[in-house]
Amino acid sequence: MIVLTDGQSARDVTEASQALAEEGIIVYCIGVGNVDPAELLVIANNDASKVIALDDFNALVAEIDQISIVVCEVAIERADPCFSQPCQNGGTCITLDENLSYECQCPHDYAGSHCEIHCAIDVVFVVDASSSIQNNWFNVAKQFIIEFDQCFTGQDIGLGVITYDCVPRTAIPLGLYTAGYGGFMYAIVRVPYTGGLSGTAMAISFMTYTSNFRAGVPRAAVIITDGDDQDGMSGVAAMAQDAMDAGITLYGVVNGGIPGFTNINALEVISGGADNVFSIHDDACQVAYRILGDLYPCGMEDETR
Incomplete structure (x- = not known):
């Protein structure tokens, strides 16, 4: 818009100028004669480069070609x-x-x-390190996670690990590592076995409320346990529902533990059904590709090995 004026309006022009600016309209103000420079600047939305002050209309005629060039350049730019x-x-x-x-x-x-x-997913492993699992099966779980880490080919997959007995603890904070970087493998090897009672419900709650999930990125948690819990199934079911309500998709991996103590039904409750339950003996990439298929927002063409 080109405004030709002497800049001596009978009414305040501030509100009208601001309204034009909010609509994305560029205003050039050309003042002719005995102008009010302050008002010319307000009309041009306080952009001095859009203010042209001339002595009289003869000067306007002399400058009209240059003014046309400047205004047309802006119009062409805005049409881009x-x-x-x-x-x-x-x-x-x-x-x-x-x-x-x-x-x-x-x-x-x-x-x-x-x-x-x-194009990213955040995945937290919640790993049972209680006495029912035993140290050798805990090491099998760590190897499963290492193999999971190696299933990706460049996708931005954030990885974190929480271990638990009767008390959950962050072993590897989410946000430090993404899949495929060697530092994660060395970090998981150093995660210790603890033994003790099993508090799966508390561990799931701890994961839900303390993990540093990225805003706008799909969230997943993989619970690796034998299904034993000191607080019973009602608490586990409630905490799993809280996690799902927080937008976290849950998957279960049945770990070996002591014969007779494995509770697959518990894993089905945690993950929302048998389709989301895997075995520690399964190929870890089977779990990785399932999570990609369920949650990866950018398609999987040529994304996996």
Whole structure:
């Protein structure tokens, strides 16, 4: 918009100028003659580069060509479909169809028409380290997690580990490692076995309320246990429901433990059904690919080995 005035309005122009700015309208203010510079600046939404002050209309005639060039350059720029920077998260906007449309070229780990989708999952392992599991089966669980870590090919999969007996504790905080980085393998090897009573319900609750899940990223937890719990199934079911209500998809992995103590029904309750229950003897990549298939927001083409 071009406003031609002497800048001596009978009414305050601030509100009208702000309304135009909120609509994304660029205002050029041309003052002619005995102008009020302060009001010209307000009309141009306090952008001095959009204010042109001239002595008289003869000066306006002399400057009209240059003014036209400046205004037309802005109009052409605003017609560019990439002018509003529609691509998010570092995406690059590419104009198409002779500047009539655009597409976003997204950086790795982002997708969507505006690069608005974060291609990532956060996974927390909740690992039973109580006496019913025994040290050798705890080591089998750690090896399962190491193998799980090696199932991915470049996806942004955040990994964390919580262990528990009667008390849960964070062994590897979520946010330190993503799948495929060697540091995670060395960290899991150092996680100690503790023994003691089994508090699965408390461990699930601890995971739900203390894990540093990323905003906007799908969440999963893999519970590795024999299903034994000192507080009984009602507490486990309640804490599992709290986790699911928090947007966490639960999966169960039945670990060996002492013969006769394995409670597969408990794992089914935790994970919401038999389809989400696996065995510690299964290929860890079977669990990894299942989580990708259920939760990965960017498709799996050429994403897995």
